[in-house]
Amino acid sequence: MLILDTASGAWVPAEHLDVDVRASGHKAALEERRSTVAREAACAVRVEKKLGVVLGGYVACADELGRRLGTAVAAIRLRATELATGPGRRPSRR
Secondary structure (H helix, E strand, O other): EEEEEEEHHHHHHHHOHHHHHHHHHHHHHHHHHHHHHHHHHHHHHHHHHHHHHHHHHHHHHHHHHHHHHHHHHHHHHHOOOOOOHHHOOOOOOO
């Protein structure tokens, strides 16, 4: 198993290092990974925000189209009902 030797910055076999150097190597590797995770998380937040703006526009557009479609379907059903029942009574002109 290789461990980071903080003095040389190289990865060396664990049996060549004493306990304190091993512990500091593990700590340094852990801190490096933590900083990488923090950078990636910050990048992910920016991407999610940008994606939310883009998808928010699509959601608004889809909602508007859904409302228009619902109105159109209601109008079509009303017209179909009117056509199926025949002409309505018209007031006579005298």
